[in-house]
Amino acid sequence: MTAIVTAEGLGKSFGRRGSTSPPVLDGLDLELQEGAVLALLGPNGAGKTTTVRILSTLLKPDAGRATVGGFDVVRDARRVREIISLTGQQVAVDDKLSGAENLTMMGRLAHLPRRVVRDRVAELLTAFDLADAASRHVGTWSGGMRRRLDLAAGLLTRPRVMFLDEPTTGLDPRSRQALWDVVRGVVADGTSVLLTTQYLEEADRLAQRIALVDGGRIVADGTPAQLKRQVGEAGVELTLAAAADVERVAAALAGATVDGARVRVPTDGSVAHVRSVLSLVEDTGVAPEHWEVRAPSLDDVFLTLTGHAGQEHPARTTGVAA
Amino acid sequence: MSHVLSDVSTMTTRGLRLVSRDADAMITAVVLPVIILLMFVLVFGGALDTGTEYINYVTPGVILLAAGFGAANTAMAVERDMSGGMVDRLRSMPVSSWTVLSGHVVASLVKNLVTTAIVFGVSILLGFRPAATALEWLAAVGMILLFVGWITWLAAFVGVLVRSPDAAGGFSFFVMFLPYVSSAFVPVDTLPGWLRGFAEHQPVTPVIETVRGLLAGDVAGAGGTAPGDVAALAITWCVGLGLVFAVAAGVAFRARR
Numbered sequence: 001m002t003a004i005v006t007a008e009g010l011g012k013s014f015g016r017r018g019s020t021s022p023p024v025l026d027g028l029d030l031e032l033q034e035g036a037v038l039a040l041l042g043p044n045g046a047g048k049t050t051t052v053r054i055l056s057t058l059l060k061p062d063a064g065r066a067t068v069g070g071f072d073v074v075r076d077a078r079r080v081r082e083i084i085s086l087t088g089q090q091v092a093v094d095d096k097l098s099g100a101e102n103l104t105m106m107g108r109l110a111h112l113p114r115r116v117v118r119d120r121v122a123e124l125l126t127a128f129d130l131a132d133a134a135s136r137h138v139g140t141w142s143g144g145m146r147r148r149l150d151l152a153a154g155l156l157t158r159p160r161v162m163f164l165d166e167p168t169t170g171l172d173p174r175s176r177q178a179l180w181d182v183v184r185g186v187v188a189d190g191t192s193v194l195l196t197t198q199y200l201e202e203a204d205r206l207a208q209r210i211a212l213v214d215g216g217r218i219v220a221d222g223t224p225a226q227l228k229r230q231v232g233e234a235g236v237e238l239t240l241a242a243a244a245d246v247e248r249v250a251a252a253l254a255g256a257t258v259d260g261a262r263v264r265v266p267t268d269g270s271v272a273h274v275r276s277v278l279s280l281v282e283d284t285g286v287a288p289e290h291w292e293v294r295a296p297s298l299d300d301v302f303l304t305l306t307g308h309a310g311q312e313h314p315a316r317t318t319g320v321a322a
Numbered sequence: 323m324s325h326v327l328s329d330v331s332t333m334t335t336r337g338l339r340l341v342s343r344d345a346d347a348m349i350t351a352v353v354l355p356v357i358i359l360l361m362f363v364l365v366f367g368g369a370l371d372t373g374t375e376y377i378n379y380v381t382p383g384v385i386l387l388a389a390g391f392g393a394a395n396t397a398m399a400v401e402r403d404m405s406g407g408m409v410d411r412l413r414s415m416p417v418s419s420w421t422v423l424s425g426h427v428v429a430s431l432v433k434n435l436v437t438t439a440i441v442f443g444v445s446i447l448l449g450f451r452p453a454a455t456a457l458e459w460l461a462a463v464g465m466i467l468l469f470v471g472w473i474t475w476l477a478a479f480v481g482v483l484v485r486s487p488d489a490a491g492g493f494s495f496f497v498m499f500l501p502y503v504s505s506a507f508v509p510v511d512t513l514p515g516w517l518r519g520f521a522e523h524q525p526v527t528p529v530i531e532t533v534r535g536l537l538a539g540d541v542a543g544a545g546g547t548a549p550g551d552v553a554a555l556a557i558t559w560c561v562g563l564g565l566v567f568a569v570a571a572g573v574a575f576r577a578r579r
């Protein structure tokens with residue numbers, strides 16, 4: 001596998017000359033392999049958008065270098081622009097144009113032949129479930145529809161690299177699912193995708209590799225499974241009503257850790273082990289308020305490695321005590 | 323390079339659609355100039371003595387004033403592009419910076435052509451009697467478009483620089499000022515000395531004199547200069563300023579982040 005996007009030691013600050021504002025990017029390195037999806041995951045202000053803007057030639061880095069398709073993003077910006085598409089964090093559509101007019105314009109600017117533009121526009125409007133509204137001014141559309149149109153505009157050409165900056169923010173679950181399908185489709189066609197997201201689930205579902213960004217650098221990087229493993233194993237978590245209960249339950253369970261009203265015991269997740277844990281709890285006579293088997297989630301990774309919480313709840317298997 | 327024409331035409335189509343669907347811009351382009359014309363002719367016309375029928379005198383000035391107001395709309399449209407996500411997307415595509423801006427400029431030229439036709443039409447209904455030949459008409463319209471060109475490039479430059487729609491809208495004060503302090507509405511020798519100095523050495527005056535002269539059937543010189551010299555001065559002003567602001571707008575567009 002070869003890297004199609006690389007960044008080495010990217011640095012960027014926005015402070016005026018001489019000011020001491022902390023850098024927004026501070027030695028950021030990343031690599032996107034050809035044909036893969038890389039998710040940049042990070043809290044607000046981490047530097048995700050700044051990274052994407054540098055990689056898509058909109059912004060010059062103060063330090064470091066980056067290449068896309070082997071071209072330097074500063075020196076060969078024009079060559080880079082020929083092989084990428086960018087869907088920025090801000091929706092980029094004209095409210096006074098219809099959906100079809102918006103897409104047609106982008107297709108013409110991408111220098112596709114008229115016939116190809118026409119077919120591709122119809123195809124994308126259908127794929128994004130926008131065909132019915134296609135001839136209405138986009139200003140009358142819902143936020144989610146506009147976002148979908150924005151994404152469609154990035155797909156008119158078949159770019160070698162697609163940059164998606166928080167592509168599903170503001171989308172309902174069905175539209176989000178549809179977008180994921182579209183991304184998987186373009187990846188199957190050979191496009192490499194770099195996306196930023198605050199949704200852990202999105203990174204988990206779409207990306208082969210996840211890079212955690214915090215304070216302008218990558219603080220962790222790996223496959224979703226590798227990252228989760230860094231945080232440890234699954235556990236049975238019990239939430240208890242009284243402090244005395246916490247002590248009783250913790251004493252009954254070997255290897256238990258206590259965090260406030262919560263007691264956690266590592267588990268391999270098997271029915272037999274979970275059942276043995278639960279019967280030990282039952283023997284103490286304490287009825288937990290709530291219990292669950294909790295797999296390590298990217299949320300934990302986030303929390304452990306950045307000290308900030310992520311935004312979405314991890315997938316859990318939940319049970320409620322009798 | 324081979325794509326420049328097609329890009330400009332795509333962006334012009336966009337610009338024209340945006341303008342024609344923008345109620346504000348359409349009122350500025352169609353209704354406002356007619357109101358200004360009526361106001362000057364019917365309200366001020368009786369009081370002003372310009373040596374000729376006032377409507378003959380003032381019609382070119384109304385057109386240039388309208389071009390200024392229209393340019394303010396262009397500044398706002400460019401600002402909207404810059405502050406929305408549109409410019410990011412366009413700058414990430416292999417499309418040159420000037421293409422994006424020139425779409426607005428060409429759309430502005432087309433829009434002003436329509437405004438010009440409307441103002442001339444209404445003016446003729448009100449008694450404007452130009453003595454121009456077909457060729458002189460063509461030259462007069464050409465002169466107007468050169469003026470529209472530079473002031474629109476200036477507007478595009480302002481649109482790239484400013485950071486809010488209000489600031490872009492403020493451009494209209496500037497463009498109001500230029501024609502008012504020129505020979506557009508009153509002869510410059512009626513102005514106080516210091517204003518006259520400015521009025522005689524700013525682009526609107528030679529442009530107005532040239533258009534007025536062409537429509538009257540001769541390129542009359544202002545203040546005793548030879549015919550033709552005024553036209554040359556007007557063209558130099560417009561082309562020069564147009565180039566300066568086109569380059570400035572393009573550079574600012576690239577530098578903006």
Ligand SMILES: Nc1ncnc2c1ncn2[C@@H]1O[C@H](COP(=O)(O)OP(=O)(O)OP(=O)(O)O)[C@@H](O)[C@H]1O
Pocket residue numbers: 014024042043044045046047048049050051089198579
């Ligand atoms: N043009 C700019 N001028 C000044 N500061 C900027 C500029 N662009 C970004 N910043 C600052 O850089 C930091 C990182 O911004 P960036 O947009 O890259 O974060 P992000 O990870 O995309 O955050 P979010 O999840 O909120 O989109 C922020 O503190 C932001 O205020």
Ligand SMILES: [Mg+2]
Pocket residue numbers: 048049050089165
């Ligand atoms: Mg961002």
